[in-house]
Amino acid sequence: MSTQLPQLFGLAVRQQRERLGWSQERLAESADLNRSYVGELERGQAVPSLITLDKLARALGQSPSNLLAQTERLSQQRLISGLRLTAIAC
Template sequence: MSAIVESLGVVVRQLREAQGWSQEQLAEHSDLNRSYVGEIERGRAIASIVTADKLARALGVSLSVLLAHCDQFAQRRTAQRIYLAAIAC
């Protein structure tokens, strides 16, 4: 799984939970299928830019903010992996 796909899933889940929404509610607000939202959150589906925009709008953020959160998550994950590799040596 690519880092951006994983990051998007985690960030979408975090933002959804911050809204207090179920996957079903996010699906309704974004006009997507609930199972597809679940696949995105688990990093098993690669969302198109149109889908990412639908999710962002439903979650009350711009697409650029959503992607910025994904980038920040990926950077933190990379830093954590580097740290773990350093202490394992």
């Protein structure tokens, strides 16, 4: 999972941002981050610090642990999907 962690975290951020109907620019402003950096995070091209995790989570109206839990759920969903595909291929 560790190699996919940045991509899954970015997906979790994007899902939560879209749930609020926010643009990347609005999230960036609310989290006091650069818009292009938010885009890099969402694409899994950047790994956030703990301070950035906190800023993003608070801007999205949740705790950092909730945002990480969403990332973990996405990881589990991917694992289950991969197992299903493996079972079908066998």
